[in-house]
Amino acid sequence: MHILLVASAFNSLTQRVHAELRDRGHRVAVELALPGTSLPDAVRRHAPQLIVAPMLKSVIPEEVWAAHTCLVVHPGPVGDRGPSSLDWAIHDGVDEWGVTVLQADAEMDAGDVWATVPCRLPRVSKSELYRGEIADAALEAVLLAVERFAGGTHVPRRQDSAGTADAPLRTRPYLDQGVRRIDWTEDSTRTVLRKLRAADSQPGVLDTLLGGEWYLHGGHPESVLRGRPGELLATRAGAVCRATRDGAVWIPELRPRRVVDRPPAFKLPAVRALGDRLPPLPEHPAPLSPGARHDTWTDIRYREDGSVGFLAFSFPGGAMSTEQCRRLLDAYREACARPTSVLVLGGERDFFSNGIHLNVIEAADDPAAESWANIEAIDDLVEAVLTTTDRLVVSQVAGNAAAGGVMLALAADEVWCRSGAVLNPHYRLMGLHGSEYWTHTLPRRVGPETADRLMREALPVSSAGALRLGLVDRVLECGPDGFAREVAGLAARLAALPATAVRITGKKTELDRLESTTPLAGFRERELALMRRTFDDPDAPYHALRRSFVHKKRPSGTPPHLAPAAVAETGPVPSAAGVTRTAPLGSSSRPIG
Known part of the structure; x- marks a missing residue:
């Protein structure tokens, strides 16, 4: 039809x-x-x-x-x-x-x-x-x-x-800022969180803070820190902690209220948005150790269950700034120092990753330089995953992933995806060639012709389509709340398989073979040469496309690549029930790198 x-x-x-x-x-x-x-x-x-x-x-x-x-x-x-x-x-x-x-x-x-x-x-x-x-x-x-x-x-x-008794008719008005407003002296932590969550990611909750008007985006409970209602207490990973009547909440992002005759403002990590307005506050990092408390918010968390390590990360909007990439790389290296045989990488519910952080880049004094720093930082992270040879790495893709985020997932030995996830394995809509070793990992998984088509068409791929193409190894039919539990059970079984030790031993041999024929450094150098040329050219489409994306400028018309009504080349799926898993645990149909 x-x-x-x-x-x-x-x-x-x-x-x-x-x-x-x-x-x-x-x-x-x-x-x-x-x-x-x-x-x-x-x-x-x-x-x-x-x-x-x-x-x-x-x-x-x-x-x-x-x-x-x-x-x-x-x-x-x-x-x-x-x-x-x-x-x-x-x-x-x-x-x-x-x-x-x-x-x-x-x-x-x-x-x-x-x-x-x-x-x-x-x-x-x-x-x-x-x-x-x-x-x-x-x-x-x-x-x-x-x-x-x-x-x-x-x-x-x-x-x-x-209406009916079961479904009475009720027309609700637009939920405006008068209803969303937080009363820091009267509202409980529970109420504050409910208001923040109802406004994420748009329109945010309008508030006054440090002499300015800001839209607050996101909210997470804090179990220990306390202070005067409305007081800023601490920072963590770019977020600020603010006291409520009976507790405190972490607010990851802020957006200044638009000033007349100026371009629309956009969301940034709270600490970055406040800049010089922010008074000296203690930085309260959450410990990364396996036994660290889990009753406080953090964007990167690590835990262990037997011989399986779980490195979870969750960044607003799935974007990863230079600083976030570097912190995640540090956490990855710490996780790789632990005595585990399987390491699961990725968030438990929402976005996996959408690649570099365009908002932070746009806000930089030198967007071209920040673009370069960001792509180098995410490349370092992908390289660390690609060159891990002492354990199996599994990417758990609970939610959507795009561009460099897809390539980060593909760097792992196996990719396990929730049935509701959508992948966008392309860069061209942002005017970029792309990096993150995609010229190695994408053709390795799907073949050169399919890799070229995915990049050229720039269309979203369902989890079922990704499974058929070979982008992912396993699709789990479950709701968002059940995905992490399903992954944990499968990871435990994978760690217990005798074949897993054999696969780990083979990783070092395979990486040595790859380095002797087509070194990873070569892929990175060729990709980055093209990226550098784009970043350094002020007339390159990337800069205008980035600004339009960040400032949410609507296109003048429907992009041409969305207009064709072609049947997917991957072929139809008889039913969603047919999407389960590929090869049994412990087997692999492609080289490990």
């Missing part, structure tokens, strides 16, 4: 729906609903059989919905209406929620129901839920609705104007 995705942006959910529908053999094109563009004209040009809107902030014109079935994804259960559905659910502390696929008509969120799927709302940030539990439910609902539409016999359920 020819399906047109209409969206306000090609965001994480739109990418996932795009990749999963292509996996199932549908011809899929994307049209961005942008100011100054005509959606009716675009629809006529595409002539789709069905229109799906995974994330749409504007109204579909009557000219479109009257002529085509338009299925709109609403991040709320049946009966819930309004533009801040998920925000309100988190703000109110709701435990159970859902996603509904509605048919567009004259009234927003009031159309016939094609599918609805319930989901849990664990106590995490809005953006993490949106990419996790909400995305899982949304995809299930979209696939069910598409299947029902294709069947031609399903009659969608009408929403009664009065």
Whole structure:
């Protein structure tokens, strides 16, 4: 079936729906609903059989919905209406929620129901839920609705104007800053966290701090530090700790309120954003040792279970600055000094990594120099993983990964991916050739022709597609909360296999063979030569593309690479149930490097 995705942006959910529908053999094109563009004209040009809107902030014109079935994804259960559905659910502390696929008509969120799927709302940030539990439910609902539409016999359920006992109608207004505002003298830590989590990653919570107005982004509880409500207590990994009425919270990122006649501000690590305003505060690093307390926030954490080490990291937005890459490399080296045979690398729920930190680069006095420092730092980290020969390294990809983040994952011996993750193994949309040893690791896994196609097409790849291509070795069918537990069990089995010791012994031999024929340093030098040329050229597209990305400048039209409606070359997937695992634990079909 020819399906047109209409969206306000090609965001994480739109990418996932795009990749999963292509996996199932549908011809899929994307049209961005942008100011100054005509959606009716675009629809006529595409002539789709069905229109799906995974994330749409504007109204579909009557000219479109009257002529085509338009299925709109609403991040709320049946009966819930309004533009801040998920925000309100988190703000109110709701435990159970859902996603509904509605048919567009004259009234927003009031159309016939094609599918609805319930989901849990664990106590995490809005953006993490949106990419996790909400995305899982949304995809299930979209696939069910598409299947029902294709069947031609399903009659969608009408929403009664009065609602029902199970699904009463409730239209909630936009959740504005008047409701989000934190009262540091009165609000408990629990309330503060709920407000922060409901505003992440947009719009943030507007607050006053050190004589300025800032949007606060992200929030994590602190179990020990205490002070006067509203007082800044300490720093850690670029975040600031601020006292509440009965505790304290860590705030990782800040964004200054926009000043008239100046470019829009953007998020930065809190310490970096505050700059000279920040008074002298103690730095409270969290210990990295296996026995360190886990009741306080940190962005890098290490633990052990028998002969398996787990090095978890979680950076806001998946971006990794020069400083974050260097700290993670130090932590990786410490983890490699431990007596383990398997090391699991990656976060437990959300992003794996999206590569270099474009916001920090944009804020630097010399963005070109910071770009170079950042790419060198992430290359050092990837090199450390590639040259680890005394244990097996497993990348656990719990959530999305892109560009250099994908290549960091591919540096490991095995890549285990959650079924909900989306991979973007390309760089060209940012005007970059890319580094992170991708010219070695990507062709090694998928072959030169497929590597070239992935880079050229610059389209998202589902976990199922990644498994078929050989990008990943294992896909785990589980929810976000269950992924780390599943990985831990598999890693323990891997460590216990007699074949694992044999594989570890073979790693040193294989690396020596590689170095004697095509040394890793050569890949890095060739990649960095092209990157350096781009960074040092002020007219290179990278600089304009970076600025547009950081300042969230909307494109003038739908990027050409999203318009073609080609069937995925990887071929259709009969059903999601068919996506499980590849070879048995302990086996490997490719060289280890």
